Amino acid sequence: MERLSNPSHPALEKSRGWINGFIGVLIFSGSLPATRLAVLEFDPVFLTVLRAAIAGAVAVALLWLLRERRPAPDQWLSLFIVAMGVVLGFPLLTALALQHVTSAHSIVFVGLLPLATAIFAVLRGGERPRPVFWMFSLLGSALVVGFALAQGVSAQPTGDLLMLAAILACGLGYAEGAKLSRTLGGWQVICWALVLALPPMALSSLWLAPASFGQISISAWVCLAYVSLFSMLIGFVFWYRGLAQGGIAAVGQLQLLQPFFGLALAATLLHESVSTGMLAVTLGVILCVAGAKKFAR
Template sequence: MQASLAQRSSAGWGNGLLGVIIFSGSLPATRVAVGGFEPFFLTSTRAVIAALLAAGFLGLMRQPLPKRQDLTSLAVVALGVVIGFPLLSSLALQQMTAAQSLVLMGLLPLSTAIFAVVRGGERPKPLFWVFSGVGSLAVATFALLQNGEGSLLGSLYMFGAIIVCGLGYAEGATLSRKLGGWQVISWALVLALPVMLIASITSLPAEFPPITSKAWVGLAYVSIFSMMVGFIFWYRGLAIGGAAGVGQLMLLQPFFGLMLAALLLQESISSMMIAATVVVVGCVVGAKKYV
């Protein structure tokens, strides 16, 4: 029995870690993709590609249609993680580097926890808010000290992206108890398909500029892995290993993402970025302890 539990725990952490690694490549890939595609077209097209894959997967697995009372929650998930986060992060990455955006992403677990309080009625201990306040101050200080035109606007876009994504994660976590984790993201993608298909067609440029192979790879990555495959591993990990433990792996995302931005995009990683990331992750870990 103990060996079986240990194996399930290891499988949960392994799947969760794969999900986090896949998500960590999202912002660097988006940074590459917006070099060739306009943000609105990129956001809608990646959602259309992912939705078609999700529809095929749902059909293959013969999943029942969601109930009418679940459609509102699915719409919230779609607005948060299918539309809102991809669009706002794409706009942000026209103003800042992937490395800078990844530091701000350290607030995503905190954003999710806040919406869990609002949507799920959880009541964290007072020390939770101490850690969250220090973490927020570290992120705000980092954003204000950035140099370069447009960095403040990019930070505002990223803050918006983190807020809507946190809402989408919290709503999806609640709904996944009824529908299952991968089913939630799949149905959210399918629900958003008509709107995103129209948006993709209307935002289609009259003439594409020369698009590099890197931009095409970035589009493929965010469409297939960031919006579909990553969620399959992530939610499987949460289901097998437990959301409380495996969910903390999300805190590793800024570190993985910074390494990918340095390796793949040759972006410089400043000591301030590393320090801000360490402080933010440390604060979120502390806050998580006192939820």
């Protein structure tokens, strides 16, 4: 499959990057409602390792069927960082954190993810956004965090530390994977990362599996399929390609919209209410993303 190359029209390539990134965020946004439904019948930690194992098995099949070449020796360390960040680290740490904090509290930290991604884009990707970009990035993060705090959250040191670790792991995994996608290809990066994580994820799934699955409903299995195939694999195909095309720091700001897309899906699927304040904050976040896009370089 075609890798990313130097585009003839950089502006067009960046636009495609924002489109791919937006599709990735939409796919990731469905993870929250799907996970909420799935954990009603699956243990959270078991769900985390099982979805990674399923995605890893699919990744092995894709790489074998398409006869993809193995990564170069100097690419394996980056793939290991991606696997530890987005395949194992973020899903597991957030699952553990949500045993101590509410979903509303977790939004405080999810609002910091675009900023973390931008910082790692500088440290690992060599990007240098303009100063005004950081202003919009900080303002967007502040809007999301402020919205979460306004919902009324309580301090839980254990959950807070786990969420902070999750955000750092995810931001590093996003930036590292996007940098590697420029030479290895977006879908290849996530597939090889899933392959690296497959052995411990598969063994953990067998170890943590319940004695019987007879009480698991069809809707829970559908949700498991979504978080396994879309959240762990298909979403990353668009996301990593978008980051590589449009810039890690810039396109990463689209993550500011993810909590609100997730809440909108939850309102549709789970019949949860969406307030006027939520819509107002969403509009402010959209303006911040647009500003970050304009001043990213």
